[in-house]
Amino acid sequence: MFLGTLVAPLFGGLMLALVANTRLAFGINVATGVATFGFSLALALGILEKGALNPVGGWFFLDAYNVFLIVLTTFVGMTTAIFSGPYMRHEIERGRMDAQRMRLYHSMFQLFLFGMLLGFTTDNIGVLWVSLELATLATVLLVSLYRTPASIAAAWKYFILCGMGIALALFGTVMVFFTASNVLGHGNEALSWTRLLQHASELDPAVMMIAFCFLMVGYGTKVGLAPMHAWLPDAHGEGPTPVSAVLSGLLLNLALYALVRLKMLVDGATASETAGHIMMAFGLLSLIVAAFSLHKQRDIKRMFSFSSIEHMGLMTFAFGIGTQLASFAALLHMTVHSLVKSGIFFTVGHAAQAMGTQKMAEIRGLIRHHPGIGWGLLIGTAAIAGFPPFGVFTSEFLLFTATIDAHAWTCVPLLLGLLIAMAGLFRFVQPMVYGETAAQAVPVRVNMLPVYVHLALALVLGLSIPSFLSGWYEQAAALIVTTSVEGL
Amino acid sequence: MSMSLVQQLVDGLAALMLLVSFALLAQHRLLSVLHWFAAQGVLLAVTATIVAYGTGNHELYISAVMTFLLKGLLLPWLLWHVIKRLHVHREVEPLVNLTLTMLIALGITLFSFHIIQPIEKISESLTSDSMAIATACVLLGMLMMITRRKAITQVIGFLAVENSLFFAAIGSTNGMPLVVEIGIAFDVLIAALIFGLFFFQIRTTFDSLEVDAMHAALQDREDEA
Numbered sequence: 001m002f003l004g005t006l007v008a009p010l011f012g013g014l015m016l017a018l019v020a021n022t023r024l025a026f027g028i029n030v031a032t033g034v035a036t037f038g039f040s041l042a043l044a045l046g047i048l049e050k051g052a053l054n055p056v057g058g059w060f061f062l063d064a065y066n067v068f069l070i071v072l073t074t075f076v077g078m079t080t081a082i083f084s085g086p087y088m089r090h091e092i093e094r095g096r097m098d099a100q101r102m103r104l105y106h107s108m109f110q111l112f113l114f115g116m117l118l119g120f121t122t123d124n125i126g127v128l129w130v131s132l133e134l135a136t137l138a139t140v141l142l143v144s145l146y147r148t149p150a151s152i153a154a155a156w157k158y159f160i161l162c163g164m165g166i167a168l169a170l171f172g173t174v175m176v177f178f179t180a181s182n183v184l185g186h187g188n189e190a191l192s193w194t195r196l197l198q199h200a201s202e203l204d205p206a207v208m209m210i211a212f213c214f215l216m217v218g219y220g221t222k223v224g225l226a227p228m229h230a231w232l233p234d235a236h237g238e239g240p241t242p243v244s245a246v247l248s249g250l251l252l253n254l255a256l257y258a259l260v261r262l263k264m265l266v267d268g269a270t271a272s273e274t275a276g277h278i279m280m281a282f283g284l285l286s287l288i289v290a291a292f293s294l295h296k297q298r299d300i301k302r303m304f305s306f307s308s309i310e311h312m313g314l315m316t317f318a319f320g321i322g323t324q325l326a327s328f329a330a331l332l333h334m335t336v337h338s339l340v341k342s343g344i345f346f347t348v349g350h351a352a353q354a355m356g357t358q359k360m361a362e363i364r365g366l367i368r369h370h371p372g373i374g375w376g377l378l379i380g381t382a383a384i385a386g387f388p389p390f391g392v393f394t395s396e397f398l399l400f401t402a403t404i405d406a407h408a409w410t411c412v413p414l415l416l417g418l419l420i421a422m423a424g425l426f427r428f429v430q431p432m433v434y435g436e437t438a439a440q441a442v443p444v445r446v447n448m449l450p451v452y453v454h455l456a457l458a459l460v461l462g463l464s465i466p467s468f469l470s471g472w473y474e475q476a477a478a479l480i481v482t483t484s485v486e487g488l
Numbered sequence: 489m490s491m492s493l494v495q496q497l498v499d500g501l502a503a504l505m506l507l508v509s510f511a512l513l514a515q516h517r518l519l520s521v522l523h524w525f526a527a528q529g530v531l532l533a534v535t536a537t538i539v540a541y542g543t544g545n546h547e548l549y550i551s552a553v554m555t556f557l558l559k560g561l562l563l564p565w566l567l568w569h570v571i572k573r574l575h576v577h578r579e580v581e582p583l584v585n586l587t588l589t590m591l592i593a594l595g596i597t598l599f600s601f602h603i604i605q606p607i608e609k610i611s612e613s614l615t616s617d618s619m620a621i622a623t624a625c626v627l628l629g630m631l632m633m634i635t636r637r638k639a640i641t642q643v644i645g646f647l648a649v650e651n652s653l654f655f656a657a658i659g660s661t662n663g664m665p666l667v668v669e670i671g672i673a674f675d676v677l678i679a680a681l682i683f684g685l686f687f688f689q690i691r692t693t694f695d696s697l698e699v700d701a702m703h704a705a706l707q708d709r710e711d712e713a
Contacts, residue, residue: 124665124667124668126664126665126667126668126671126672127667127668127671129668129671129672130668130671130672130674130675133675133679134675134678137675137678137679137682140682141682141685144686144689147689147693148693149693149694149702149705150705150706150708150709152686152689152690152693152694152702152705153702153703153705153706154706155686156639156686156690156702157702157706159679159682159683159686160633160642160646163646163679164630164633164646164649167626167646167649167650167653168626170653170672171623171626171653171656174653174656174657174660174661174664175607177657177661177664178607178619178660178661181661181662186545186661186662187665188665188667190665191664191665191668204607206606206607207606207607210603210604210606210607234706237709238709299709
């Protein structure tokens with residue numbers, strides 16, 4: 001099961017590089033997505049029954065924390081593959097894409113998923129870095145897919161800034177290895193996360209703290225935390241919509257996942273909450289900066305990308321608090337944010353096609369023009385803004401409860417940020433969905449099924465989390481917390 | 489070779505590494521930047537070989553060969569090819585004048601030695617100063633990236649940062665495990681190919697390799713949207 005999950009996207013990606021027929025490639029892309037999702041689901045059920053695993057000679061490891069992220073990744077990967085069929089066909093008709101570049105798109109898409117899954121499953125923090133870089137490189141070419149001046153500039157900015165960030169993360173990793181090799185010997189052992197966690201208290205606290213600063217800035221750039229977020233809106237705004245959906249819904253998660261894994265090691269070594277406090281500060285700053293920047297946007301995809309920064313800030317903040325409840329909230333938030341945000345990007349993609357523009361001022365009367373798109377956008381926005389009964393409300397409510405327990409005063413900026421962001425979202429979305437349809441609107445073929453499935457799942461998570469899922473989150477949250485508490 | 493001789497050699501190479509990082513910053517001509525970049529790659533390969541010999545860590549020989557081929561030959565050749573094919577203007581065109589850049593670089597180096605102090609106390613590996621020097625080189629590479637106007641010098645800065653990270657790995661930890669080294673080398677190679685691809689795209693789209701032109705394109709997009 002495990003190898004299937006990993007090999008399917010790699011194999012699919014290599015095969016898609018050879019398939020010239022766009023229609024066939026689309027079929028293979030979806031089939032690969034479905035297969036990967038099937039494998040990961042079976043894998044997750046196995047973990048749920050038997051507990052953590054170390055397949056393939058200890059090179060990989062699977063526990064409650066990463067296995068649910070794997071399922072989430074393969075699920076969103078699958079629905080994005082389904083969505084991108086009709087979307088990309090429309091782009092070809094509009095002349096923005098050709099068959100040659102479709103081949104690149106399909107192949108890189110699967111390669112990106114392979115990088116993601118490798119990152120989530122590997123036990124080696126060096127390989128984790130390599131796979132995050134791989135996922136980044138695969139998406140760089142996707143951002144510049146339209147070959148417009150702005151898209152090339154956006155991809156360049158993405159490449160340089162994230163390349164820089166990720167270089168700093170590598171430096172942090174080298175430092176971890178530097179102190180770990182004194183404890184665990186000079187070899188792969190000293191980069192194995194499970195081994196490092198067992199010996200976390202023996203690692204040198206001063207070195208681990210400096211290493212964390214580099215890792216925080218490095219992986220934080222990839223998470224899209226302010227003030228290193230400059231690449232994110234450009235990359236989301238200029239790239240094709242399916243790419244924006246997976247960037248927001250998946251890639252940011254992997255970077256945050258890496259950061260949290262390493263924070264667990266640092267907490268164990270320093271026996272203090274300093275690392276958590278640094279994460280809280282970055283998270284809060286990102287929330288506030290994104291909430292205000294959101295109001296200044298004129299492009300619909302850029303606007304929603306600032307909402308992604310806001311939510312990543314929220315999760316970083318929650319992981320920074322580090323109590324069981326806060327970690328639970330962060331994990332739940334990660335899930336619902338991925339589902340809802342990728343759903344929103346699907347809708348936005350269709351809306352932009354129907355109106356022939358990404359400018360919010362020219363998108364008008366979506367409900368009258370195409371009820372599916374209009375209602376999808378409105379409900380999706382309500383869900384992401386944190387309205388009950390969707391899952392985002394639940395996770396934000398839990399987060400506030402945890403915040404009041406731990407650092408009550410931070411509730412004020414937190415609440416302020418959320419309110420400002422919500423005001424911004426509705427300020428733009430309301431005129432887009434209601435009123436008279438804009439003159440330039442054209443009918444489009446849409447596939448709203450993935451959007452509805454995503455929103456329905458977010459609704460279920462908000463109304464009542466199925467017991468096996470909540471048990472799972474609890475396990476994962478406990479895993480993240482116990483290590484920190486042991487260190488204290 | 490005795491251990492202290494290896495130690496002295498690595499110390500000397502660390503000093504040379506810092507010197508090359510400064511030299512990279514001080515060049516007026518693009519081709520000289522490229523020469524110094526190639527020299528840095530060769531220096532890394534030599535360091536890896538000496539550390540491999542000194543510690544008896546045979547995996548490092550493989551790293552050394554890989555480094556020599558990739559960073560000493562392939563990447564400089566690739567960049568040289570791009571400069572020739574695209575007729576890039578031969579001057580470096582810094583945003584901040586070179587004298588001031590050198591002064592900032594000096595400050596960065598002092599700062600690096602200061603922050604790395606706590607690490608050096610616990611060091612058991614070959615050299616004590618190599619981590620501080622590697623940190624300085626990383627930051628100097630970044631300085632190069634932010635003070636240059638052309639995309640190509642930004643890339644050389646980026647690769648110089650990558651080189652310094654590799655130096656940190658061999659100089660102070662005697663090399664990362666081979667699997668990781670190969671993974672990193674693979675990523676650098678792909679990154680370099682994508683960079684090359686980008687140069688041609690940027691050139692055809694913007695008619696120059698100036699970063700300002702790209703910045704303007706994004707600004708326009710934001711304004712019109």
